[in-house]
Amino acid sequence: MVAFGYHGSHFHGSQIQPDVPTVQKAIENALRKVSWWTDGCLEMSSRTDAGVSVRMNLACIDIPITVWNEVEKKTILRVLNNRFPEGLCAWNLVKVESDIRSRAAINRTYLYRTELIEEWSAGIDEKLFIDSCKYIVGTHNFTNFCKLEEDKNPIRTIDFCEPWYSSDGRIIGIHISSEAFLWNQVRRIAAAITGVATRRIDFDLFKSALQNPETSLDLGRAPSNGLILWSIEHQFSERMGLDCKPDTTGFSMPPEKKYRFKRWLSMAKLEMGMLIERDWESSLNLI
Structure with missing residues (x-):
């Protein structure tokens, strides 16, 4: 089970659509590049519309058991992130049984x-x-x-x-x-x-x-x-990402003049992006 997030401005939502970049397609492409893709191997917990940003979503990814047994967790994350497009980040993962559903x-x-x-x-x-x-x-x-x-x-x-x-x-x-x-x-x-x-x-x-x-x-x-989408609590996620509070240091006030x-x-959108980027970076540094 992978914890990942993305900037809404980079994708036309989470679910696959023809001829536009989506989160699901980006993850699928990354898995194909390293030959980890099989039909039905990916299930995402929450769907989001175009423009919605996500600090934490969950996905159950059925990767080859030899990969899990032989490769460190931080290496799996690095492999995924090196093949993800800009604006998408996998920042933690835990091993779960194959019948566990991320949507639950x-x-x-x-x-x-x-x-x-x-x-x-x-x-x-x-x-x-x-x-x-x-x-x-x-x-x-x-x-x-x-x-x-x-x-x-x-x-x-x-x-x-x-x-x-x-x-x-x-x-x-x-x-x-x-x-x-x-x-x-x-x-x-x-x-x-x-x-x-x-x-x-x-x-x-x-x-x-x-x-x-x-x-x-x-x-x-x-x-x-x-x-x-700030966080998802799941029975088998081992509390990944649940103890983090949003750090709004530096958030500017909206102007009084219309x-x-x-x-x-424009500046506020950048602040929102930095809010989740800082958290991803902090999470990756702890692994």
């Missing part, structure tokens, strides 16, 4: 930097932000907070949803965890909570969207570039 996760944790939503720079009501986070926690029908796929159950349990604070103590986003999320669920929750905090959305309307899923309400969808937002956004 205990929980998945996301960070969304709501500062990257343009309306944020006008200012927020922190109490409304915190109250909205609390309201999301628990088991609900999230029909109004996702793009519901056919035959998918819209009922999900959110284990926690809390403000994400910067190292200097300001709210910069949300920190949210569940066993499994629906398509676009975190981005729609982030948009709705931000809308309440900026008073674009009335708190009662926000609550109604959750309480009355049969009444269609669109509270918005936040851009993909603010989202990071005309400067796009320039700041």
